[in-house]
Amino acid sequence: MDLSGLKTIRIAACDMNGQMRGKRMPASLAGKLDSGAARMPVSALNVDLWGRDIEDSPLVFETGDADGVITPTDRGAVPMPWLKTPSALVPMSMYWEDGAAFLGDPRHVLADVLSRYTARGWTVLAATEMEFCLLDDSGPAPAPPADPLTGRKLDQQSVLSISELDAFDAFFTDLYDGAESMGIPAQAAISEAGLGQFEINLNHQDAMRAADDAWLFKALAKGVARKHGFATTFMAKPYAQEAGNGMHVHFSVEDQDGKNIFDDGSATGSDLLRQAVAGCLAAMPASSLIFAPHGNSYDRLVPGAHAPISAAWAYENRTAAIRIPGGSPKARRIEHRVAGGDINPYLMLSAVLGAAMVGIEDGMQPPAPSDGNIYEIEGLPQLAADWETAINWFETDPLIARILPQTAIRNLVMTKRQELAGFAERPPETHWLSWLEAV
Template sequence: MSELRAWAQEKGVEEVECHTPDFAGIARGKVMPAAKWFTGVQTRLPTSVFFATITGSYADSPHRELWSDADMILKPDLHTAASLPWATVPSIQVIHDVLDLDGKPIDFAPRTVLRRVLEQYKDLGWLPIVAPELEFYLTKPNTDPNLPLEPPQGRSGRTQRTNQAFSMQGIDEYESVIDHIYDFAQAQGVEIDTIIQEFGPAQLEVNLVHGDAMIKADEVFIFKRTVREAALRCGCYATFMAKPIEGHAGNAMHIHQSVQSIESGENIFSDAAGQPTDLFRWFIGGQQKYSYANSALWAPYVNSYRRLVPDMSAPINLEWGYDNRTTGLRVPRSGPNNRRVENRLIGADTNPYLAIAGSLAAGLLGIRHKVEPREHVVGNGFEGGRALPYSLLEGLEAFTKSEDLADVLGQKFIDMYAALKFEEYDAFMQVISPWERQHLLLNV
């Protein structure tokens, strides 16, 4: 704390953002004067921040002891302290863990859930390593949700209307936004590996450098807000909606996963001869077995399932293959030290802590139960048909019935998360869409 205080004084920091991620991955917290925060004052939030739905309403907790909406204590994780480069006054942000009034971690909070999974790996002497890849669209400002989204004008004055994957000119069109993203990310210590033009018009992908799973989840949490702020600086929006524009590819968050031995630093997916290990196979087997239920985490909204459709560059199967982008699980070609599994099922609209926790939990369960994977796919994985839920309700049903996932993630979290998602689904069902009026009004 003393080092951070000295740094803040040197930089003239005036305010501190104290926040924690909710189930949607939204930062919830308080802003206070830096002088007050550095006194060590205890900061609190009501438990109801974890009942808040994406629409702003509140879900009923299935646990009666939470109905009082008691305070939670915010405990700063000083390793996450970073500047807030878009703030109007010199400011820093600090991600906080949340504790009950007895000082015990709130067991259903997203960071706690991920830490619970990582501790189970640590008990085995292992450290998961992940590398997230985030896709998002830039759009014109849209203040009327009844209107479809449109790509913004680039620096040429023209608007992208077609798919231009990996186009360098496409990157140049949005150079101003990208420059702001780089500057903001660097100021916050977020390590960007690459930026590319993705398949959709004005769709970009940013790859983050691989590292410790909790650190990378923190970076994604920060980075999504960073991208939105960078876009606003340039007069446009950035969206991580899973399917923001009809007829174009959706937004994914692919996660590359490997596991190291804490003692030796070696990749447990490769043996001394450089060949795949049983642990590698079982990890894939677990991904296949538990990903259907994990869809509730990886496709958390009604809109999420619009991404998971055929012929839209999104996987709809639970197969795996070597360097095969038609499968939900891809094993990139690499040397033994870099052997890893890329989970391509996850949407960009997910909470990064919960998405990573679910994926690592699936792999851990595969190892624990020695789940053998199916034979890897050569060729077109789409030919095998759909193996994912068609809707949020199907995903939630499987998620709530998985005793194995509850054992790793925590039953209370499963209960709380599912209650909130059912509430969001019910809210969606109150809305009558243009499609229904168009096709049903005079025909049925």
């Protein structure tokens, strides 16, 4: 992006909750960013949902709250079309003074996982399905927005409704224009099963680019909604009686010759596909904290709420946590359907792809694929039933220790324990305000 003519830019790295942490600075200083001129405390990427330092964090007390060096990612600067004054965002990554990657930076965590694929000569491709709700946040509780054409609040589900999409045409036009300007490959948009809920699919591409796009898309959707007089939220469960927001991810792996390693020419896929599925299933319960990182997330993970709650897989079955879609064998891929819309996309892809790699490394074999309504099958391994259980499982699980760097595990656990205590001190009826746009 050409920064000439801009007065200011933003530089930001991703914290453990997926929030942007960084600075506003004169655009004239942009040329110095590649040299490591920008610095901020490494602890800035390990703050809680409200931006508070983590109590007793070793990042503060063992290092003296040392500065890290932040440098631009290979994404480069992108416009911020939701702002009135033209500006640009430069995505950044955090490094220690000696140049080592700070593994409390979620983007570095994903890079660490992807390096295991690169070592085999493999490239991971991924696509995300981004679900979100438009809502009116002016009252004491979340409420549906007004239909821009009628002025009346939405009052019912409208699955795959073209008229509901058209009612919000001005918003979606700005959203797609903004995505194009930011280099985000937004594909089809649909009206989903929840009240004021929509989904936009992002294109299948390099996994790191897919994570970048998901992170940037969240900021874009929230900013554009505010321009139109309402809010966008990726909260897992904005309304107790409505479908929640998920973020499904599809992924495949190509070898050095560009061949899909999950394709063996059959309808069932290769041995490597089944090994990857087995790894995803084995790590799924202890990964609950990644897929459901907030207290509100567990309101979505209940029977009959259109969200998987058990570790099961199947072919062409949308009640399964892991689905193998049909179609051409050349496009054989895995769809991981557990995560809520409130996740950190870098950590979510790290957990999924890291688990798949462990399954391949160990030659794991999955159980037989399930049939029918998987919500009704008893005896399957379950995801964590609540936030505190998820934190405890994640902290001590040996598979998680193989998938993610220890620094990332420690920092996420500290963050979530502090948030758990923080929400316990706040009136429950106000909790939604903390999650509304922060996730």
